[in-house]
Amino acid sequence: MSYAFPDDIQKRLAARLSDGGVYQNEDDVLRDAMDALDQLEQDRLAAWNERNRLAVEQSRQGVSKPLDDQRVLTRLRERLANEGIFD
Numbered sequence: 001m002s003y004a005f006p007d008d009i010q011k012r013l014a015a016r017l018s019d020g021g022v023y024q025n026e027d028d029v030l031r032d033a034m035d036a037l038d039q040l041e042q043d044r045l046a047a048w049n050e051r052n053r054l055a056v057e058q059s060r061q062g063v064s065k066p067l068d069d070q071r072v073l074t075r076l077r078e079r080l081a082n083e084g085i086f087d
Contacts, residue, residue, distance in 0.1 A: 013026050
């Protein structure tokens, strides 16, 4: 697949290739970048799952209380109105 990179990305790719380091070509750089992105997504999902697990556990223990939907919506509407987004 051929792709024309935006100038800023092309410059960053060229810099990675010109330093004589690990990368031999753009594919190597992009492969590492995609691996890093995959890892970031996995880390975010793991953190979300952990927060969710803790929330469920706290709910079972009675430590947390149910969300008041109407209160949340009221606060959201007030905030949006204060920012001039919602009347």
